[in-house]
Amino acid sequence: MKHRFELVYSMDTTLGCAVAAYLDAEHYAFLHSKYSPQYEVLHRQGRTIRIRQRWTQGHVRIGQTCTTEYAPPARFLNYDIAGVPVWLPSVHHLITTRTELFYYPDATGERTISHLVVDLELPAIFSPLLPKLEQRMTALKQEKDLEDMEMIFRRERLFGRGNIRGYLADYQFMLHKDDFVRHFGTPEAERRAGELALAAAPPTARREHVRELGV
Numbered sequence: 001m002k003h004r005f006e007l008v009y010s011m012d013t014t015l016g017c018a019v020a021a022y023l024d025a026e027h028y029a030f031l032h033s034k035y036s037p038q039y040e041v042l043h044r045q046g047r048t049i050r051i052r053q054r055w056t057q058g059h060v061r062i063g064q065t066c067t068t069e070y071a072p073p074a075r076f077l078n079y080d081i082a083g084v085p086v087w088l089p090s091v092h093h094l095i096t097t098r099t100e101l102f103y104y105p106d107a108t109g110e111r112t113i114s115h116l117v118v119d120l121e122l123p124a125i126f127s128p129l130l131p132k133l134e135q136r137m138t139a140l141k142q143e144k145d146l147e148d149m150e151m152i153f154r155r156e157r158l159f160g161r162g163n164i165r166g167y168l169a170d171y172q173f174m175l176h177k178d179d180f181v182r183h184f185g186t187p188e189a190e191r192r193a194g195e196l197a198l199a200a201a202p203p204t205a206r207r208e209h210v211r212e213l214g215v
């Protein structure tokens with residue numbers, strides 16, 4: 001059976017900062033050490049990257065591989081998720097997960113809407129597990145986004161709101177940097193990126209009266 005759920009909230013930051021935080025893969029191991037102490041790129045083809053994240057549970061090193069795709073300026077897909085090691089019983093043997101994350105500006109243009117669409121496919125017999133699964137995925141996503149907002153606010157205090165110049169600098173590594181620079185490299189490009197993000201937003205997109213992350 002197929003099951004879709006959506007998770008929508010607003011984040012108190014600009015589109016450029018939200019996208020930069022997503023593409024800044026170097027922060028994963030530090031900021032999200034609980035979930036992703038090890039983050040490796042296995043291979044890359046254009047905007048599609050196969051990644052492996054690993055962590056230790058008890059004495060066993062486990063993790064997952066996942067294909068992640070960037071659709072600039074502000075859409076992110078994750079699919080083909082598999083447990084590591086593959087022989088270890090894992091929820092991914094039973095459930096196929098595909099997520100699509102859309103970022104787009106809210107009605108004021110000052111904040112960013114995070115709009116996650118999750119598509120699950122699982123044998124009907126496991127449908128009673130769905131509410132719990134949905135709850136877990138929602139909690140995890142919010143927890144990670146709150147960690148990201150902490151980083152975003154810290155940068156905001158140092159460099160000012162919406163300042164992404166540090167990310168644009170040559171020495172700063174980020175995934176899909178060329179795309180990021182093209183879409184967010186100038187204020188004009190960033191404004192246009194907001195329009196493109198809105199055009200790519202899902203039909204269920206909302207820009208007003210959206211609850212705030214963590215509230």
Ligand SMILES: [Fe+2]
Nearest residue numbers: 021022144148
């Ligand atoms: Fe993050």
